[in-house]
Amino acid sequence: MGTTEGTDDVGCRPVLAVGAAEATGVVHRVGVIVAELAQARMPMSLAELTCRTGLPKTTVHRLLAALCGIGLVRRGDAGYALGPAAPPLRAPAPGRDPFALPRRCFLPHLVELYEQTHQMVSLCILVGDEVVFLERIYGPGRADDGLVDAERLPARLTAAGRVLLAFSRTVRPDGAGAAPHAGLERCLADIRRRRVAVLAAACQPGVICAAAPVVGRTGRVVAAVEIAAGAAALGVTAMIDQVHRTARTISAAARRLG
CATH class of the missing domain: 1.10.10.10 (Winged helix-like DNA-binding domain superfamily/Winged helix DNA-binding domain)
Known part of the structure; x- marks a missing residue:
């Protein structure tokens, strides 16, 4: 070659x-x-x-x-x-709490997760009743969850969003102004117990999303790591292990900053 x-x-x-x-x-x-x-x-x-x-x-x-x-x-x-060609820094969206963890503390671990799985990986935060994708890494061989171009989505429709809702003290689990989602309260309680959410992708059959919480310096859940992958290619157990490990590593990086 x-x-x-x-x-x-x-x-x-x-x-x-x-x-x-x-x-x-x-x-x-x-x-x-x-x-x-x-x-x-x-x-x-x-x-x-x-x-x-x-x-x-x-x-x-x-x-x-x-x-x-x-x-x-x-x-x-x-x-x-x-320099002048760098994109302008955007102010935080209304209602968004500042995410204090520098990119250098979480980006290397997201890259490592991608290199280990070659699937789409994301770091997300909760803004109101929506999940916002702070960082997303994907390549030509990744599974497509059908939502790869969205920067923010209703939290209850994503694995990362459900993790963040489960540990949120202020947001209603059905989302502000939204119709209640059957069984969501029970689902969030299970997520708090297992510290992981697993959800079938909304738009693509056979794609599974798994997410785990990232704990900040104060001990509060501040973000979630998510991976979207074909269950046949990676396996749900392996996905859970991977997101748990990455979330723990990023949480440890946050504690060291404190």
């Missing part, structure tokens, strides 16, 4: 086209760097970015050069900051 030769992102030496797995790793590292710059109030030096991201200094320098070249990052006397 042939390879395509070109120049690397610094433009200094020839490189070979990378495979899908390596490309996923590059995207992950770029995402971690951009996330740090997006959260910084002041420009950051190369040393600061290397320390905050945990990436090798040469990797950070090489990726910063590439990002500067396309305008996503700019370099000034004070250090690196987001």
Whole structure:
């Protein structure tokens, strides 16, 4: 199988086209760097970015050069900051509690979950009676739950939303203004006991969604990890194990910040 030769992102030496797995790793590292710059109030030096991201200094320098070249990052006397081509930061949606966990604390674990399963994985929060997808990773081989383009959905219709409703102290389980959903109260009680929700995808037969809670620094459930996969390909037990492990790892990262 042939390879395509070109120049690397610094433009200094020839490189070979990378495979899908390596490309996923590059995207992950770029995402971690951009996330740090997006959260910084002041420009950051190369040393600061290397320390905050945990990436090798040469990797950070090489990726910063590439990002500067396309305008996503700019370099000034004070250090690196987001550039003019970076999308503007959006203010939180009305009614949304700030999600305090930085992307660098949860994104690597979502990427790891995707690499282990090659299915669609998400991190979600609850806003009113809707679930909002903060992060979603999927590839060409993932199961399609029929809702991959939606940024927010009625919480009771998703596994992640049901997890968040189960641990919410303020939201009615049927959703504000919505007709009561038969048996949902009993379902939420079971989710609180098992700390996992499993739900058939709304639009795609054979696709199962599983979700587990992420606990924040105060001990409150602040988010949910969800995976959508073909049950025949992955198995419900394996899906539950995977989301539980990822949710626990992200929760541990949140506690370390405290």
